[in-house]
Amino acid sequence: MSTMCGGLAVALACAGASLLGRAALLDVCQPSPGLVLFYPAVLVAGVLAGRPAGLAVVGAEALTQAWLLQATGSAPAEACGLLLSLVTGAAVAFAAGELRHALDEAHALRKRLQRIHELVDVGEWEWLPDGSAVQLSERAWAMLGQPAQAQPVSAGQFYTMLDPGDVAALRGTVVAALAGRRSTLAMEFRVPAAEGETQWRQMRGLPQNESGGLTGVLTDTTPQRRMEQAFRRAAARQELIYRELTHRVRNNFQLVASLLRLQSRRVDPALRPVLESAIHRMDGMAALHASLSQAGTEGQIAFGGYLREIRDHLARLHEGGPAITLLVEDDSILLPADRALLLGLAVVELVGNAAQHAFRPGEDGHIALGFQVVREGFRLWVEDDGKGFEELEPMRAAGFGMMLVQSCAHQLDGELVVERAPATRFELRLPPHVIEPEV
Numbered sequence: 001m002s003t004m005c006g007g008l009a010v011a012l013a014c015a016g017a018s019l020l021g022r023a024a025l026l027d028v029c030q031p032s033p034g035l036v037l038f039y040p041a042v043l044v045a046g047v048l049a050g051r052p053a054g055l056a057v058v059g060a061e062a063l064t065q066a067w068l069l070q071a072t073g074s075a076p077a078e079a080c081g082l083l084l085s086l087v088t089g090a091a092v093a094f095a096a097g098e099l100r101h102a103l104d105e106a107h108a109l110r111k112r113l114q115r116i117h118e119l120v121d122v123g124e125w126e127w128l129p130d131g132s133a134v135q136l137s138e139r140a141w142a143m144l145g146q147p148a149q150a151q152p153v154s155a156g157q158f159y160t161m162l163d164p165g166d167v168a169a170l171r172g173t174v175v176a177a178l179a180g181r182r183s184t185l186a187m188e189f190r191v192p193a194a195e196g197e198t199q200w201r202q203m204r205g206l207p208q209n210e211s212g213g214l215t216g217v218l219t220d221t222t223p224q225r226r227m228e229q230a231f232r233r234a235a236a237r238q239e240l241i242y243r244e245l246t247h248r249v250r251n252n253f254q255l256v257a258s259l260l261r262l263q264s265r266r267v268d269p270a271l272r273p274v275l276e277s278a279i280h281r282m283d284g285m286a287a288l289h290a291s292l293s294q295a296g297t298e299g300q301i302a303f304g305g306y307l308r309e310i311r312d313h314l315a316r317l318h319e320g321g322p323a324i325t326l327l328v329e330d331d332s333i334l335l336p337a338d339r340a341l342l343l344g345l346a347v348v349e350l351v352g353n354a355a356q357h358a359f360r361p362g363e364d365g366h367i368a369l370g371f372q373v374v375r376e377g378f379r380l381w382v383e384d385d386g387k388g389f390e391e392l393e394p395m396r397a398a399g400f401g402m403m404l405v406q407s408c409a410h411q412l413d414g415e416l417v418v419e420r421a422p423a424t425r426f427e428l429r430l431p432p433h434v435i436e437p438e439v
């Protein structure tokens with residue numbers, strides 16, 4: 001539109017300048033006769049077919065008038081008038097060509113906008129400056145489920161087309177945008193459909209700085225809303241399935257532990273400690289999976305709360321034994337459920353090992369459990385103030401349990417570090433990516 005206006009201004013300026021110049025010279029040079037339709041012909045040719053057509057008319061007229069002057073032997077004044085007319089005609093041809101070019105650009109722009117609207121399926125609207133009415137395009141009327149009207153519709157009638165629950169919010173947004181309290185307008189609302197299913201529409205717009213009011217587009221957001229609802233249903237179903245699976249796995253571990261308890265009553269007493277160790281591991285795995293049920297649909301679990309549940313389970317399991325305390329420096333740490341399970345398994349083994357081997361019979365003791373995030377990564381430790389162990393390889397001395405802890409550390413790209421003084425401390429040192437969500 002600005003290009004077309006610029007072309008029209010150029011055309012009028014050129015034509016006006018030429019006519020003024022010609023009028024100033026009329027007293028000196030007499031115009032050639034037979035040029036009454038010359039300027040209209042140049043203008044029409046230039047507007048319809050462009051600058052070359054207008055110049056062609058000027059050229060043809062120049063040849064015709066030159067032949068007439070030569071045939072009639074006209075005076076120099078007539079030749080001067082002819083020259084002035086031809087120069088003015090050329091200026092009109094140039095101006096008409098600019099106008100033709102501007103019209104072509106405006107037409108191409110309208111076609112592009114039309115194709116864009118067809119692709120994105122949007123309706124257009126324009127809110128009057130006083131907020132009393134809104135002008136809707138044909139597509140906007142269709143998106144509201146109403147027959148199209150050429151005239152603006154009143155604001156009150158427009159709001160009757162919407163769900164009553166959304167009217168107040170939209171009215172407040174429009175009033176704020178018209179008053180200049182909002183730089184943009186973006187509001188989603190519901191439109192009752194004929195078949196009874198609610199449709200969603202979004203109105204987005206900007207203020208019109210020149211004349212006031214608002215202008216923008218109306219889009220159909222029903223497909224996005226349906227996708228969001230389907231996603232929420234799928235997520236809820238996924239969470240339900242996850243909790244159900246976790247519950248069944250826990251029950252299976254408890255069942256295996258119960259069977260091992262029954263079996264331990266009838267085996268050779270020399271084998272009973274082995275079965276009891278397996279029973280403790282089954283109980284620990286059941287407790288770990290029970291705690292994992294708090295993980296959400298994204299598979300993330302609050303590790304601080306997870307450790308508290310493990311600590312409570314271990315305190316019940318080793319009731320009458322050493323006190324077990326927990327140090328949590330950051331409750332906001334989230335871990336993927338599979339990594340939390342590995343760390344929980346390591347904690348159960350380390351605390352169980354300390355409770356069984358770190359203290360003399362009848363001795364009161366204390367086991368500390370904690371974790372923290374440091375610059376180098378993640379630290380998880382179990383520490384006791386018991387008798388310690390002799391100078392031999394702790395991994396070999398501890399047997400299968402410590403092999404299991406080492407395996408957990410290896411799967412998490414970490415290492416198990418053992419410190420003997422001032423207290424016995426088993427520390428899992430893990431890289432930073434352990435606490436990062438899985439992609």
